[in-house]
Amino acid sequence: MPELAEVAFYAQKWSPGLGQKVSKVWIDAQSRVFRGADLGAFADLSACEFRSIQTHGKRMLFGFSKGVWLSGHLGMTGKLSTEDPELRPFAKHDRLIITLESVELIFNDARHFGRMEVVEEASDLPTFWSKLPHDVRSDLFDLVYFKAHLSRRPRANVKALLLEQSVCPGIGNWMADEILWRARIDPRRTVGSLNRSEPSKFYQALCEVVEDAMRVIAPDWGDAPDSWLFNQRWKNGGVCPRTQKALTRETIAGRTTCWSPAWQK
DNA sequence: CTATTTGTTTATCC
């Protein structure tokens, strides 16, 4: 489920634990969320102080003392929460529980599509994290940078490009549809078919959706306003908020895509 | 029992 702003929302769920020391770490060792990870390294979180939270696209990074980092991804169904260790029983689909002084950090993931991994590197940031492509919220993700991606990939479908995490880290299915709708671009088009003025509109729409999502969803998962496509996209009989005409749904770039044929050309 | 899902990775084909 989670895209850029939902990931930011969940990552902050662990903030009540900041400044506290780890007393216990439990993992569901069978879970696929630890695929490729060194399970033994989770024990190294013990006695570390939980110090920082950050996100990049859909990735999350939690910093601990002694150069220990926890890197994570929520996949489709991952969720983070903090709970009172005295009150909260073990729940179905809990995959990782880090017990601190007064709270537990919980990672719960029904479908195991998420990921958690311990990275040990005594530096300001792990090397892999510093090398990620520019986040869509970064000042470096500017029009020139975006256009450079577009000109490199003329034959790519516009929606497929938005969904590529190496190009637009954090954009997922609903944001991609929202962006194309606001830019008035038909999701079936290729990047190379964009006319002279469309790349800027495309970029503007992307920035607006990113800003709106971060403002409305990231702090407390607020409801999307009816001026967005969001509230109409899965509704039977949903209509375009701009034209009041019927929306269309079709699989594009492997994902169910919703758009307004009367509005997007 | 069927089809669906706000994600990612891998294989395969053209």
Added chain:
DNA sequence: AGGATAAACAAATA
């Protein structure tokens, strides 16, 4: 080579 497509992962929901 780049791009499209399907499958795999796995569980809930309708």
